[in-house]
Amino acid sequence: MCTLEQRGRVFVLTLTGDGEHWLGHSLIGSIRSALSSVAAAGPGAALVTVAEGRFFSNGLDIGWTGGSRARLGELVQALRPLAADLLALPMPTIAAVTGHAAAGGFLLALCHDYRLMRADRGVFYMSEIDIGLPLPPYFVAVLRAKITAAQALRDVILRGKKLRAAEAKEMGIVDVVCPSAAETAAEAIKLAEQLAARKWDGSVYSSIRISLYPEACRSVGIAEESDEEKRKHFASKL
Amino acid sequence: MCTLEERGRVFVLTLTGDGEHWLGHSLIGSIRSALSSVAAAGPGAALVTVAEGRFFSNGLDIGWTGGSRARLGELIQAFRPLAADLLALPMPTVAAVTGHAAAGGFLLALCHDYRLMRADRGVLYMSEIDIGLPLPPYVVAVLRAKITAAQALRDVILRGKKLRAAEAKEMGIVDVVCPSAAETAAEAIKLAELLAARKWDGSVYSSIRISLYPEACRSVGIAEESDEEKRKHFASKL
Numbered sequence: 001m002c003t004l005e006q007r008g009r010v011f012v013l014t015l016t017g018d019g020e021h022w023l024g025h026s027l028i029g030s031i032r033s034a035l036s037s038v039a040a041a042g043p044g045a046a047l048v049t050v051a052e053g054r055f056f057s058n059g060l061d062i063g064w065t066g067g068s069r070a071r072l073g074e075l076v077q078a079l080r081p082l083a084a085d086l087l088a089l090p091m092p093t094i095a096a097v098t099g100h101a102a103a104g105g106f107l108l109a110l111c112h113d114y115r116l117m118r119a120d121r122g123v124f125y126m127s128e129i130d131i132g133l134p135l136p137p138y139f140v141a142v143l144r145a146k147i148t149a150a151q152a153l154r155d156v157i158l159r160g161k162k163l164r165a166a167e168a169k170e171m172g173i174v175d176v177v178c179p180s181a182a183e184t185a186a187e188a189i190k191l192a193e194q195l196a197a198r199k200w201d202g203s204v205y206s207s208i209r210i211s212l213y214p215e216a217c218r219s220v221g222i223a224e225e226s227d228e229e230k231r232k233h234f235a236s237k238l
Numbered sequence: 239m240c241t242l243e244e245r246g247r248v249f250v251l252t253l254t255g256d257g258e259h260w261l262g263h264s265l266i267g268s269i270r271s272a273l274s275s276v277a278a279a280g281p282g283a284a285l286v287t288v289a290e291g292r293f294f295s296n297g298l299d300i301g302w303t304g305g306s307r308a309r310l311g312e313l314i315q316a317f318r319p320l321a322a323d324l325l326a327l328p329m330p331t332v333a334a335v336t337g338h339a340a341a342g343g344f345l346l347a348l349c350h351d352y353r354l355m356r357a358d359r360g361v362l363y364m365s366e367i368d369i370g371l372p373l374p375p376y377v378v379a380v381l382r383a384k385i386t387a388a389q390a391l392r393d394v395i396l397r398g399k400k401l402r403a404a405e406a407k408e409m410g411i412v413d414v415v416c417p418s419a420a421e422t423a424a425e426a427i428k429l430a431e432l433l434a435a436r437k438w439d440g441s442v443y444s445s446i447r448i449s450l451y452p453e454a455c456r457s458v459g460i461a462e463e464s465d466e467e468k469r470k471h472f473a474s475k476l
Binding site for chain 2: 128129130132133134135137140144148150151153154157158159160
């Protein structure tokens with residue numbers, strides 16, 4: 001389902017195999033497990049998430065739900081703490097979008113700090129409008145945090161636009177476009193090394209990220225400090 | 239004041255006559271009436287709003303207020319549910335800005351999902367700063383939802399900039415620039431047909447739009463679901 005390796009300061013989480021990397025209980029659980037083990041790394045670490053095959057991830061495991069609303073609701077709820085793990089991870093995170101990223105798979109990529117994407121194939125696609133499903137509130141919160149240009153957000157959410165890398169970069173969704181999957185992964189690791197070399201304190205990094213995306217973090221269930229606690233926390237860090 | 243016609247899947251709302259299409263009780267009421275009749279259309283519909291003459295709309299009917307604050311307050315309050323009707327409309331909405339759109343007229347255009355504008359004449363203009371009127375809170379909420387680039391928003395609201403179509407497109411306010419009024423209207427209808435052909439479920443479309451612009455929707459008075467209600471609503475839609 002996924003593997004975790006350490007290359008110097010960079011942790012590489014790989015969604016393995018040639019399939020669609022459907023986010024079901026199993027893969028979600030495996031990813032969360034891997035993230036939990038990297039969270040203990042000291043300062044000067046970074047995470048790259050990459051995928052094998054033609055898909056980054058095609059989203060929640062709709063096949064497993066077999067049309068059951070209860071099952072789909074379960075998966076929506078199961079993805080939420082994974083989003084929280086990423087948004088609270090005490091190190092920089094980079095998604096190497098090496099294939100299609102649809103719905104929950106698109107969200108997974110958005111939960112990372114940076115996105116690199118291959119130009120030659122693959123699209124970002126928020127499919128819910130076409131499927132006829134409203135978006136879970138925490139999905140919308142993350143989308144609104146990471147896609148701020150009004151027309152881009154509208155095109156993604158309300159028009160179900162399929163974005164190749166170049167267009168996604170123009171829309172401010174992707175940071176770097178690379179010619180192929182291999183180069184996307186390689187560049188992602190290089191970027192991760194640069195970020196790791198800044199030796200940022202992990203808990204400060206996490207805290208600053210949370211303050212940067214407060215509505216999204218609240219929405220995925222990251223425990224929120226009250227303003228008073230934030231002031232005390234800040235004061236204690238000085 | 240306005241007419242409504244159906245051209246295939248597209249409803250065309252036309253603000254009729256050569257005047258400024260002042261938004262007074264009468265025109266507001268007529269538009270709301272027309273919107274209420276299209277809201278019952280099934281999936282696969284879309285709305286285009288277009289205007290005859292040199293103006294899209296010059297805003298609230300200041301002439302009728304005769305300098306009376308009470309009357310101006312009335313019109314501000316009368317326009318708010320029209321904004322709500324548009325933001326909740328269960329189909330894609332396209333504004334064909336075929337002339338000047340100032341103040342309330344600019345807001346009317348912003349309440350649509352997409353904006354096409356003629357290049358050859360006409361400006362978008364939020365005149366309140368120049369007239370010396372503060373902006374009603376719901377007006378600001380819609381502006382902030384639809385114009386997200388900080389400098390663009392500042393230039394529109396705080397600088398009272400008059401925007402021709404090309405500049406409005408650069409600022410992310412207009413989607414498509416057309417050479418003339420006739421082409422603007424024609425392209426708007428073509429876009430509406432493309433959107434209608436996606437056959438989106440109207441209530442899902444409306445629900446997704448509301449989740450996309452929650453503060454603006456709350457501000458214009460669209461009844462808000464609590465997060466708990468949203469989760470239940472989402473679960474029931476699965």
